[in-house]
Amino acid sequence: MAVGNxxxxxxxxxxxxxxKQVKQRLDAQGVKSWLPLHKTPxxxxxxxxxxxxxxxxxxxxxxxxxxxxxxxxxxxxxxxxVYYNQKPAIVRQKEIDxxxxxxxxxxxxxxxPGDEVEILCGAMxxxxxxxxxxxxxxxFLYLEPLAxxxxxxxxxxxxVKRLK
Numbered sequence: 001m002a003v004g005n006x007x008x009x010x011x012x013x014x015x016x017x018x019x020k021q022v023k024q025r026l027d028a029q030g031v032k033s034w035l036p037l038h039k040t041p042x043x044x045x046x047x048x049x050x051x052x053x054x055x056x057x058x059x060x061x062x063x064x065x066x067x068x069x070x071x072x073x074x075x076x077x078x079x080x081x082v083y084y085n086q087k088p089a090i091v092r093q094k095e096i097d098x099x100x101x102x103x104x105x106x107x108x109x110x111x112x113p114g115d116e117v118e119i120l121c122g123a124m125x126x127x128x129x130x131x132x133x134x135x136x137x138x139x140f141l142y143l144e145p146l147a148x149x150x151x152x153x154x155x156x157x158x159x160v161k162r163l164k
Contacts, residue, residue: 011082018077
């Protein structure tokens with residue numbers, strides 16, 4: 001089988017903020033593509049809304065043969081093919097799977113930096129603070145009344161529910 005006949009994951013670079021439109025156009029042409037999206041809060045003057053934004057700005061993954069790749073540049077919004085060592089960059093399936101796994105774990109994580117949480121046990125029970133950083137099993141909280149940052153286990157905190 002010739003190199004150009006095997007399907008692989010490749011990366012297209014898109015125009016700024018055109019990733020979702022390029023994905024729709026690829027889908028309409030029957031090209032298998034993947035745009036990893038993550039949810040993030042966006043703040044406007046009158047509200048906060050959770051929106052889905054691309055994990056990698058201006059990049060979209062396409063699954064096709066190398067000889068089909070150049071033809072995808074005719075899609076409006078697709079700017080260029082990402083190259084590595086003078087060849088179109090191939091993304092291995094295990095790397096795609098790792099990104100999917102990361103997004104799944106992130107989606108199942110209810111807390112984000114900036115959220116206010118309350119400590120549920122220990123010497124700091126009922127003290128609340130803002131999340132500065134989240135690790136796998138711990139998070140760092142800024143406690144304003146004490147003007148300090150503390151490290152707390154994820155299972156030892158709960159989001160603060162505010163009355164509207």
